[in-house]
Amino acid sequence: MTDSTSSPLDNAPDDIKLAVDLIYLLESNEIDPETALSAIKIVKNDLEAKLKAKQGK
Template identity: 65%
Template sequence: MSDDKQPSELDRAPDEVKLAVDLIYLLESHQIEPSVALAALEIVKTDLQAKLA
């Protein structure tokens, strides 16, 4: 008997969607307040934009 698993929608999603889902899970599983998460994401965004420049 073969294992014919169909890829889920998430498996077929673009990498940025997969990463977003992982980040949301991480933040929620650690019960991070949304305001703290948004502030941290702004820091991450600024850092990544500097790396692209």
Template identity: 60%
Template sequence: MSQASQLEQAPEHIKLAVDLIYLLETNEVSPEVAIAALEIVKQDMHSKLESSS
């Protein structure tokens, strides 16, 4: 099975992670900046989950 077809079969969160990694790498975002930004995104998504419960 090719990598492309494996990705097509992957769960949504894996597909999103691959897309985000590609976006960060192609825009040459430093790992430190990426991690800081992802922490903010993570906090925001947790807040949305808690408010929707």
């Protein structure tokens, strides 16, 4: 018997779960796609800088 409260996302990798959460957050707040993409680029640059700094230690 299958648990009716389970979701295909329950076994998904963490990055997929996070992506789904972010998409939901953007859509539920009716964020303009161009604004969202611009913000994502800023976040990407910030995270890449943090990774680069971490690797340099």
